[in-house]
Amino acid sequence: MHDPDPAFGPLARDGLVDRVAGLMAEAIVAGRVLPGARLSESTIARDLGVSRAPVREAARLLENSGLVRYRPNRGFFVRTLSSAALDNLYEFRIVIESAAIARLVARGDVEALLPRLDAQIAELYRVAEAGDDMLRQVEADMAFHRLICEGSGNPRYLAAFDQIANETKLGLMLIGRLYDSPRRMAGSHVPIRAAIAARDAQGATAAIEDHIGSARHMVTERFRSLEEGHPA
Amino acid sequence: MHDPDPAFGPLARDGLVDRVAGLMAEAIVAGRVLPGARLSESTIARDLGVSRAPVREAARLLENSGLVRYRPNRGFFVRTLSSAALDNLYEFRIVIESAAIARLVARGDVEALLPRLDAQIAELYRVAEAGDDMLRQVEADMAFHRLICEGSGNPRYLAAFDQIANETKLGLMLIGRLYDSPRRMAGSHVPIRAAIAARDAQGATAAIEDHIGSARHMVTERFRSLEEGHPA
DNA sequence: GTCAAGGTAATTGTCGACAATCGACATCCG
DNA sequence: CGGATGTCGATTGTCGACAATTACCTTGAC
Known part of the structure; x- marks a missing residue:
């Protein structure tokens, strides 16, 4: 049987991708990167000290929430609003x-x-x-x-x-x-x-x-x- | 100036990711992979003759359209419906x-x-x-x-x-x-x-x-x- | 001076490899 | 024999490198 009132709740194990996505979302919403600005994978990866793969996945996540727009072979851009x-x-x-x-x-x-x-x-x-x-x-x-x-x-x-x-x-x-x-x-x-x-x-x-x-x-x-x- | 009514529209250059996503979506909707089934990145990549990166991105795309569910450190699974x-x-x-x-x-x-x-x-x-x-x-x-x-x-x-x-x-x-x-x-x-x-x-x-x-x-x-x- | 063509630098697209994590089986102790 | 623990194989998570594509700048012609 399991402890009905466990001493330890499930630890939120958000991986690297989620943390990167959170950082990027905050930077955009807080206005530190302007609408229309390019989101260079390499630059962000270098700044955060990670490789491009998690940055790319994070950007795709943000695309779903509408903060970022993706153009094939061109990269990710901060969404512009009219x-x-x-x-x-x-x-x-x-x-x-x-x-x-x-x-x-x-x-x-x-x-x-x-x-x-x-x-x-x-x-x-x-x-x-x-x-x-x-x-x-x-x-x-x-x-x-x-x-x-x-x-x-x-x-x-x-x-x-x-x-x-x-x-x-x-x-x-x-x-x-x-x-x-x-x-x-x-x-x-x-x-x-x-x-x-x-x-x-x-x-x-x-x-x-x-x-x-x-x-x-x-x-x-x-x-x-x-x-x-x-x-x- | 540009031709206002061009004879050729912009050619849809859907990259590898989109093609993989389309294939996976079709396989799921057509029922060739059953709900709840695991979608192994390695296996799909090997079958299609590509690397895991595009498969992974395609799976994330399908996650947005609700066909696939993603569990951290566990992989992608075909969505089950109740x-x-x-x-x-x-x-x-x-x-x-x-x-x-x-x-x-x-x-x-x-x-x-x-x-x-x-x-x-x-x-x-x-x-x-x-x-x-x-x-x-x-x-x-x-x-x-x-x-x-x-x-x-x-x-x-x-x-x-x-x-x-x-x-x-x-x-x-x-x-x-x-x-x-x-x-x-x-x-x-x-x-x-x-x-x-x-x-x-x-x-x-x-x-x-x-x-x-x-x-x-x-x-x-x-x-x-x-x-x-x-x-x- | 304007426009087109070509070359170049920078960025994305894809890949294969290594490390971290998970699930399952075997093992050990009560 | 039941349950917890340790180990192993397999899969995902992340990485650095190379290829393909794009954008920019230079060059040249008109």
Whole structure:
């Protein structure tokens, strides 16, 4: 028999590839490498002190999450975003997340999810008070939405969300600020939580569509003005 | 200046990796390697007369399309499907494709898409008459649905569809037959086409939800009985 | 001065080899 | 005889090197 309450949990043995991928993703999202920039396998491999093989595999991983684009015989490049692409992205998010939240309320484990949602909302307020760490704010926001997809009960929604999460982060970081008021941003998640707690499917979908929709408007507008300011 | 309408399009120079990936995907979907089977890099590389590197990259590609599962330090395995997973898959397809068809009718280029839909429906009838080539039927079916996602105007829907297309094919092939009557299957696409042509957004979403929903029911039921017949 | 052609440097594509890790069998102890 | 431990073969993980392709720069003609 096995110990029902083991003293040691399974050790996360993420290999070299995952670590490299994480480093690259962070460098891109944090803006240390600019969109459109070439990602030289040799250079990155040399910098990290590893061979090209893991770098190449990591880059392919990042390609799936939309951060990187691959062109045959040319290499990997940091994904460039347009306001139109961001608009499409947000439209897609609305579809995914409203379906996820509807399923969550209808058939998911709301009881188990609520404390996690509350904790995440608390985290949102915490980083809002700190105020200056943009990346933390973005990630706290995305973590909240990820919880909803995770709690839906259909892993497809979570997979779809994870695929576009990094790209969304990149877009938000490019804009340079999340909302006019970080506090208001944190508070805008509360109605979603309330509708879930009330098992109000229609209200929940409406709340999240409103939430993402206003973010979509804000992001697209702001990005468009950036494009005009810095014409390619 | 360049020829605005070149006589020769860009030649698809799919490298070794893509060819290997295609071969592997076909072998899996066609059922030549069974679900759960190990995909030995060395063996495949030796069989194809190439090194392990392209095989490994191809396997990672197939992982993204859901055909293959990767376990660190253990290798690649053909994805196993359960009736529950298939049910989740079809639920997700309904969400994606009904959103895509709604956008298509509302803002897509219906005029340009209609002839392609008609051609695909004709192809569906053609393979239905042939009758015995299951893979062809499955692929003709998926191609029709892909057209809708492609015509939606938001490439996100197409990307999401392509990611789950191979997995859907695999599920259908595992079942061993598409519908009771291939002819009826072909005909069941006509109402979708009609609603699109009429620019009836509500009717189109209803038609495609009905279409995929009945397939979902059929597939899930049939797969469940298979599971009971061959208990793991 | 502009454009095309050729050569060259740099990068990716592929390969074979070695090291690390895993699963299974044999072995040892209670 | 049951369970834990040690060992072995096989497979993946990573590496450095060579071949193929690309992009850039130089050269030359008009």
